[in-house]
Amino acid sequence: MNSLAGRHIVLAVSGGIAAYKAVDVARTLVDAGAHVAPIMTEDAHRFIGPVTLSALSSEKVHTSLWDDDSAIPHTKLAQRTDIVVVAPATARVISAYATGSSEDLLTATLIATRAPVVLCPAMHTEMWEHPAVQYNIATLRRRGVVIVEPEYGRLAGGDVGQGRLASTEAIVSAVEQVLQTASDLAGVKVVVTAGGTREPIDAVRVIANRSSGKQGHAIAIEASRRGAEVTLITTADMAVPASINVVRVETAADMHEAVSQVTSSADVIIMAAAVADFRPVPIAIGKWKKRDGAPQVILEPTVDILADIAKSKRPSQVLVGFAAETDDVIANAQVKLLSKNLDLLVANDVSAPGVGFQHDTNAVTLLTPATAPRQVALAGKHEIARAVLDSVAEIRSRITSSRS
Numbered sequence: 197m198n199s200l201a202g203r204h205i206v207l208a209v210s211g212g213i214a215a216y217k218a219v220d221v222a223r224t225l226v227d228a229g230a231h232v233a234p235i236m237t238e239d240a241h242r243f244i245g246p247v248t249l250s251a252l253s254s255e256k257v258h259t260s261l262w263d264d265d266s267a268i269p270h271t272k273l274a275q276r277t278d279i280v281v282v283a284p285a286t287a288r289v290i291s292a293y294a295t296g297s298s299e300d301l302l303t304a305t306l307i308a309t310r311a312p313v314v315l316c317p318a319m320h321t322e323m324w325e326h327p328a329v330q331y332n333i334a335t336l337r338r339r340g341v342v343i344v345e346p347e348y349g350r351l352a353g354g355d356v357g358q359g360r361l362a363s364t365e366a367i368v369s370a371v372e373q374v375l376q377t378a379s380d381l382a383g384v385k386v387v388v389t390a391g392g393t394r395e396p397i398d399a400v401r402v403i404a405n406r407s408s409g410k411q412g413h414a415i416a417i418e419a420s421r422r423g424a425e426v427t428l429i430t431t432a433d434m435a436v437p438a439s440i441n442v443v444r445v446e447t448a449a450d451m452h453e454a455v456s457q458v459t460s461s462a463d464v465i466i467m468a469a470a471v472a473d474f475r476p477v478p479i480a481i482g483k484w485k486k487r488d489g490a491p492q493v494i495l496e497p498t499v500d501i502l503a504d505i506a507k508s509k510r511p512s513q514v515l516v517g518f519a520a521e522t523d524d525v526i527a528n529a530q531v532k533l534l535s536k537n538l539d540l541l542v543a544n545d546v547s548a549p550g551v552g553f554q555h556d557t558n559a560v561t562l563l564t565p566a567t568a569p570r571q572v573a574l575a576g577k578h579e580i581a582r583a584v585l586d587s588v589a590e591i592r593s594r595i596t597s598s599r600s
């Protein structure tokens with residue numbers, strides 16, 4: 197099905213050399229049946245003429261907060277659209293959006309809209325890699341903005357590097373994907389756990405693990421964007437959109453308690469957390485003093501949360517586990533999938549470069565009892581989150597159709 201036909205799209209163009217490519221994006225979206233309302237910033241006019249963009253869009257270019265037919269063009273555009281696409285997005289626009297400043301029609305529309313936003317940055321490599329730009333991109337990702345990363349290739353002035361605006365195909369396919377999945381989990385109650393648990397040895401020391409919580413948080417954000425009612429039970433201190441109900445925990449026991457409270461009402465439970473398998477038997481109530489010598493730390497098993505909730509799993513409930521492995525990844529993952537009675541297991545080889553703990557990227561294999569293992573190649577954790585939730589949505593529709 198063509199998810200673009202009849203959809204309202206605001207195509208916002210900011211001032212970069214790649215602005216001319218927005219014309220092709222507009223034409224492709226219009227050809228697919230979408231209604232495209234273009235916005236250009238003042239600087240975008242230095243690169244392309246508004247007449248060209250108007251001619252290939254569904255209405256004339258909007259440029260100013262003040263010169264439009266409507267007295268409040270940003271709220272009009274923001275409210276009636278199904279999606280906002282910014283292509284190209286300059287460092288200035290990214291910064292304004294991340295800090296919530298509305299200095300022109302484009303940035304005011306971004307702040308005023310409740311619709312999903314797809315941002316397609318384009319700039320020189322040095323600018324793209326600058327910590328300030330990367331910080332703003334990470335902030336926007338955490339708020340659920342979909343970033344279509346710039347490509348590697350020729351840049352203005354003959355330079356070569358990452359920074360070229362993504363291809364029209366990549367941008368249009370991201371827009372289609374966002375529109376298709378915008379409400380495929382509407383009203384579904386999703387519980388996600390994230391981060392590594394910390395188990396106290398005494399009042400100040402803990403046994404922890406390397407999990408950052410980034411993958412679990414990315415899943416929670418993506419599920420919320422797709423309309424789910426999300427509860428995120430996490431040890432990680434990272435900002436998330438206000439739509440997500442966050443429960444902060446520390447230990448495996450805290451996490452078990454928090455998960456138990458929401459298990460019976462959850463439709464989907466995704467255990468992305470790295471839960472400690474063992475915890476120290478506390479050696480002191482306060483701080484163990486050095487003068488008392490090296491302590492003997494004795495470990496005791498924690499409760500396996502997944503195995504525990506699997507015991508009372510309802511037939512319509514979807515249970516997702518993660519398996520961080522270093523050897524025989526698929527074989528070990530298959531055993532976990534079956535022994536823990538899971539609907540989906542997300543396995544990763546944490547010994548591979550760029551995969552798993554602390555990285556911004558991941559590569560996984562998705563295993564279900566009913567389908568052949570599916571590899572998802574190295575990609576940002578937000579893209580991996582999309583693949584995991586595509587699989588969850590598929591499993592839910594299989595369950596629904598088998599019951600009807």
Ligand code: CTP
Nearest residue numbers: 467469471472473499500501502517518519520
């Ligand atoms: N898990 C859990 N409770 C625990 C330990 C793990 O719910 N006490 C969950 C994790 O959140 C993950 C899955 O079980 O979704 C697999 O975790 P992992 O540590 O890879 O596997 P284990 O079953 O603990 O087995 P092993 O450590 O021997 O590989």
